[in-house]
Structure formats: structure tokens, C-alpha cells
Amino acid sequence: MRHGNYQGRHLKTAPPSTRIRKKGGSRRAGKHHFLSDLLLVFAGALLGAALRVLITHFCDLVQYSFYGWDWTYLFINVIGAFAFGLLVSLFKVRFPSKEKKWYVFVSESAAASFTAFDLVFSQISLLFLRPNIVVLIFYVAVNFAACIVFSSLGVFLGSGKKPAGIKRSGSRHELSSERGKTRLPGPRHGY
Amino acid sequence: MWIDVLVVVTSAFGTALRFCQDRFFKGFKNSRSASIFAASLISCLVCGILNAMIFLLETSPVLKEVICAGFLCGYSSFAVLGTAAALLTKRKKGWEKSIFYSLSAFILSLCFYFIGFFGILVLH
Numbered sequence: 195m196r197h198g199n200y201q202g203r204h205l206k207t208a209p210p211s212t213r214i215r216k217k218g219g220s221r222r223a224g225k226h227h228f229l230s231d232l233l234l235v236f237a238g239a240l241l242g243a244a245l246r247v248l249i250t251h252f253c254d255l256v257q258y259s260f261y262g263w264d265w266t267y268l269f270i271n272v273i274g275a276f277a278f279g280l281l282v283s284l285f286k287v288r289f290p291s292k293e294k295k296w297y298v299f300v301s302e303s304a305a306a307s308f309t310a311f312d313l314v315f316s317q318i319s320l321l322f323l324r325p326n327i328v329v330l331i332f333y334v335a336v337n338f339a340a341c342i343v344f345s346s347l348g349v350f351l352g353s354g355k356k357p358a359g360i361k362r363s364g365s366r367h368e369l370s371s372e373r374g375k376t377r378l379p380g381p382r383h384g385y
Numbered sequence: 386m387w388i389d390v391l392v393v394v395t396s397a398f399g400t401a402l403r404f405c406q407d408r409f410f411k412g413f414k415n416s417r418s419a420s421i422f423a424a425s426l427i428s429c430l431v432c433g434i435l436n437a438m439i440f441l442l443e444t445s446p447v448l449k450e451v452i453c454a455g456f457l458c459g460y461s462s463f464a465v466l467g468t469a470a471a472l473l474t475k476r477k478k479g480w481e482k483s484i485f486y487s488l489s490a491f492i493l494s495l496c497f498y499f500i501g502f503f504g505i506l507v508l509h
Binding site: 237246251305 | 392394397398408428437440454455461463465470483487491495498
């Protein structure tokens, strides 16, 4: 039989006021964490964009242009895509326990703002003045394909694993190959 | 010189905006690839509108430099798009999803660019 002023074991160890304070505190800490991440992203993006502007000034490949293509942007995009893929897979897949701040600073912001997506489309408007629509589409397609190939190369070099489509032997890998059937979640890299 | 500084600063603002959008999508759909896809479409649309305005109204190229080479290049990125496509291969067990994602990004980005570009031309 319980006593009249019985409060329960959980209430003795953690009173309600403390719990409420803890919740508010974690929310405030989350907000603080987000703001610090945002500042890191801003600083890293400044670095990446400055690097891009410097390369555009000093590495002028317009003299080798073909139908007015700017090879400098392709060069920047390929390097940035490879670096971003490599960094993301290193931080998220191979070494997920590493410091998150470095991931945010280097890959989320610096490598991402380094590449020039819309400058490629701006080239289209210059090319548009010439009536060759095939060259126009081909220019963007080359940029897209090169970036996807190089970022995939970076991802697969950085993760150091075989692609998930290849079946591997061993009890540990058998579980991952059954992922689709048993509805288990994939790797938690956020994409 | 000052244009370059403006480009760098606006690019940083664009990247910060995409970071916030990624966080929102992560909480909303638990998927960053959708956020990256949306960012590339939006930036293509804005880029098309801007290029048409420059072509028609002969606005200052500084505006194009600052918005297109700065803000929009920070907001959307080939590297992020390519990596999202590559990581989809690992996540969804197959390169078909990845190829579908990148092809649809390419085709829709071009479509959105031309919608913006020709939309302004027609409206003018």
C-alpha cells in the first residue's frame, strides 16, 4: 500500500522544475549551436568564394575558348566537385566521429561556394547570341557531367568502400544488402 | 576590386541561406538532396530572369556580377549537386536513382533558365 504523500521514485531523482529547465536549456543550446554553425558557414564561404575569384583572375583560359566557352569555370567546377565529394565522404562516411566544425567550415561552405553554378548558365546568354543551340546545350551538359563524375570519384575515393550495388560476402555485409527488404535506414549522411 | 569584394560577400550570404534551407528541409523531409535540387532550380530561374533583363534593358553588368557570380553561385553549387547524386547511389542502393536525379536536375535547370529568360522576353 502506498503512503499518502508518496511522490514516486522518478520525481525524487528529477523534480519537474529541473526537467523543464533542462528542456529550455537544450533548446537554447541548439539555437546557439545553429548560430555558431551559420557563422562557420559564412566564414568558410568567404574563403571559398575569394579563392574562386582569385583563380578566375589569375587562371585565364579564355584564349583557349571554343565557341565562346569559358574553360576556367569548368576547371573550377571540376576541382570543387572533386574536393567536395572527397571531403563529404571523408567526414560523413569514413570518419564520422571527427570534429563537426571542420566539416561545416571546409566542405559545407568553402568547397560548396568555390564552384560556380550560375556562371555556367550566364555563359548560355552570351552563347545565345550565336544561333547554335546544340553548342549551348552541350556546354551545360559537359559541365554537369564532369561535375557529377568528379564528385562521384571523390565520394568513392573518400569513402573507401565499394558501391552499395555490389554484393559482398560475410555476415556483416549481408545485413546491409538486405536493407531494402527489411526497410532499415541507409547510412546517416543526411542526403 | 570593390566588385570582387561584393561578389565574395554576397556569395557567403548565398551559402548561408542554402545552409538554413538545408536545415529546414532536413527537419521537414529528412532529405538534403531535395533542398539542393530546389536551390538549383530557383537559382536557374533567377539567373534566366537576370540575364534577360541585362539583355533587354541593358542594366549595369555590376548587378549581374554581384547577383549571379556572387549570391546565386554561393546559393547553388555543382559540387553539392554532384555529391548529392553520388551519395544517393550509396543510400538508395543503385546508380539508377543517382542518374535519374542528375538528369532531372540538368533538364529542369535548363527549363527553368529558359522559362526565366523567355518569360521576361515575352513580357517585355
